[in-house]
Amino acid sequence: MGANDTRMRTVAAAYELFEERGYDRTSVDDIAERAGIGRSTFFRMFGSKDDVIFPEHEELLARMEARLAGAVTTETRHLAVAEAARLVMLNYLSEGEVARARYRLTRSVPVLRAREIVGQQQYTRLFRTWIHRWYEGSTEAALRAELMAAAVVTAHNHVLRGWLRGHTEDPMPDFDRAMVEVTGLFSRDSGDSEGATLVVLRTPRSVESVLPALRAALAPEP
Amino acid sequence: MGANDTRMRTVAAAYELFEERGYDRTSVDDIAERAGIGRSTFFRMFGSKDDVIFPEHEELLARMEARLAGAVTTETRHLAVAEAARLVMLNYLSEGEVARARYRLTRSVPVLRAREIVGQQQYTRLFRTWIHRWYEGSTEAALRAELMAAAVVTAHNHVLRGWLRGHTEDPMPDFDRAMVEVTGLFSRDSGDSEGATLVVLRTPRSVESVLPALRAALAPEP
């Protein structure tokens, strides 16, 4: 049996026991026993009891950073932010029912909730760093970067939560709308649109309410 | 000696020891010994080792809620949000050097950082609940409420951090500016201008690539 096999078996055992008896009523010994490994091995593999639940997202953070670093022009940056957030979203979706099981646990166990929030803080921090790097020079840049980073993660979480709770099965359209909403919040006065013919339509919506989506749609594809 | 006296003495002993040896190298027994109380009494008073550091902010949350509940008209609501956040800020300032000592600890000890973030989450949650209550009806209201709540707390934290790190001694002007920035973000296009004409600029993007976002933007608001 491969090392990866025992790892997966341990994680499965942990989820089973947590759902059966609850997190607090499950000891590491219980998990190790059901997984057929020693207690030492458990802590060697996961470091702590919480870590059985939470996946290593170092690799995900790296992919996000790569996406953010790839955005060079001013126009592509908002798109890059949205797509970096999309990476997180898709990562959850790929976990499927496991992500939902973890969500149920984090709702009821304070320790796990704290742990999850800390993880999300890492996403926010990553966004903040890059956005701040882009906009440095302006005085309020630090605050604006922080606000935008928080907004992106908040919007992401909002849509994600809908899916985790089972309110929707295909959250990506909602996700796109949410990203449009967010980027719209921060993307006024970026002018400089050149070359412009256009189509005129009638709509009951106000220009203002449509603008953010329009800007996002017209941003050059990467 | 009053019960409040021993409590304060215990907190002082804890801060001393944490600064002397670090959080992890200080046991509850050490704190209890220096404070001249029994270990049982410590847990009876604080519940956990973390709780010596973090003040009860139930009362603060209650005051914030009272302020938010007092805002009835649409115009005063943004002001109420800013002032509720101001309550938190002033609360930190009133702690003075204690708040800064706690900040130094939370920077270096992951457990304490997690605990602090969870506390801030409560502020965000409170804001979200009230803002959502105000704007309910629109579909995007939930998202907007969450975004605004996150923005307020983020801006608050941004300014607070500057003070905690000693970058400034009087952060309130910065705080006010930050609140203006935040409320400004969310206070455009509340008008119901209906049936606006839509202008589309010429673009290198294909119509097809733009269509989905356009449909989303023009979908009638429920």
Next chain:
DNA sequence: GATTGTGTGATACTCAGTACCGTACTACTG
């Protein structure tokens, strides 16, 4: 075939947190 490295399990330890019990001190009541 001896050696070195690596993953594993067992044991023992520290410390946070809980439960329980005896005791001292206080307040109320006759």
Next chain:
DNA sequence: CAGTAGTACGGTACTGAGTATCACACAATC
């Protein structure tokens, strides 16, 4: 004043997470 109920405190013992250490099995290498 004597007796009693309530309460805050300290002490002891226990569970369980996390760490450190050691011995052993099994592989690869020369």
